[in-house]
Amino acid sequence: MYEKIQETAAFIRGRLKSSPKTAIILGSGLGNLASYIDTTAEIPYSEIPNMPISTVEGHAGKLLFGTLAGVDILAMDGRFHYYEGYSMKEVTFPIRVMYELGIKNLIVSNAAGGMNPDFSVGDIMVITDHINSFPENPLRGKNFPTGPRFPSMHEAYDRQFISIVDEAAKRLGIAIQHGVYVGTAGPCFETPAEYRMFRFWGADAVGMSTVPEVIIAVHCGIRVLGFSIITDLGGYDNVVEVSHEEVQQAANAAQPRMTAIIKEFLKTLP
Numbered sequence: 001m002y003e004k005i006q007e008t009a010a011f012i013r014g015r016l017k018s019s020p021k022t023a024i025i026l027g028s029g030l031g032n033l034a035s036y037i038d039t040t041a042e043i044p045y046s047e048i049p050n051m052p053i054s055t056v057e058g059h060a061g062k063l064l065f066g067t068l069a070g071v072d073i074l075a076m077d078g079r080f081h082y083y084e085g086y087s088m089k090e091v092t093f094p095i096r097v098m099y100e101l102g103i104k105n106l107i108v109s110n111a112a113g114g115m116n117p118d119f120s121v122g123d124i125m126v127i128t129d130h131i132n133s134f135p136e137n138p139l140r141g142k143n144f145p146t147g148p149r150f151p152s153m154h155e156a157y158d159r160q161f162i163s164i165v166d167e168a169a170k171r172l173g174i175a176i177q178h179g180v181y182v183g184t185a186g187p188c189f190e191t192p193a194e195y196r197m198f199r200f201w202g203a204d205a206v207g208m209s210t211v212p213e214v215i216i217a218v219h220c221g222i223r224v225l226g227f228s229i230i231t232d233l234g235g236y237d238n239v240v241e242v243s244h245e246e247v248q249q250a251a252n253a254a255q256p257r258m259t260a261i262i263k264e265f266l267k268t269l270p
């Protein structure tokens with residue numbers, strides 16, 4: 001596995017004109033954010049050795065390099081989901097490669113179902129913490145020397161980054177929520193009883209991604225900022241049927257606000 005990571009990183013490095021320190025994973029329906037990037041290089045996943053290929057509708061599947069708000073970035077347009085059949089090692093492979101490429105900051109985004117009764121469809125939630133409800137931890141198996149065998153997760157989402165986003169959102173006059181994201185294997189949306197259970201657990205939003213990537217990023221010492229776009233509501237006594245199309249639509253509607261916040265964050269990135 002380590003040889004594969006190095007091979008992939010070497011291939012990507014050979015195509016780069018700069019060495020970005022910040023990466024963004026564009027989640028469901030957030031692919032349009034890619035159009036705001038001043039792109040200098042673009043590599044389809046299919047051309048990258050050892051990269052799994054994204055299959056889900058709405059995920060383009062390419063790496064983008066360029067600048068956003070004047071900051072060099074690497075963007076993953078399309079991610080690998082556990083529900084697509086990838087192993088946890090495959091889902092998190094790009095994060096391992098990012099580490100090899102020298103990435104220090106990671107911005108993750110996703111579409112999620114809101115369970116906090118104060119949330120509305122279209123809200124942007126800054127992830128303050130997560131609950132791992134996947135059946136497998138991506139760190140299971142021989143430990144990688146990037147971090148300890150039993151890594152701390154007490155601050156998986158960087159507190160300084162959260163304060164910067166709070167201030168950025170205030171400056172821009174964009175309302176944001178804060179909350180705990182619970183990551184599940186999917187691909188089923190939750191039953192009413194499951195939404196209720198997750199709410200009792202202390203989660204504010206639920207989705208099918210992000211947690212594995214964040215665990216690996218934290219293990220690698222990469223600082224993480226996470227956003228969920230609330231695309232549907234599954235709160236107590238408030239379970240409405242949800243479809244993939246609705247999720248995409250709601251995520252699309254929130255994209256200009258998400259982009260503005262991310263750009264403002266990048267401008268003040270320490």
Ligand code: HPA
Nearest residue numbers: 111112113206207208247
């Ligand atoms: N549950 C799980 N994943 C999701 C949801 C949801 O309600 N909405 C968007 N992704």
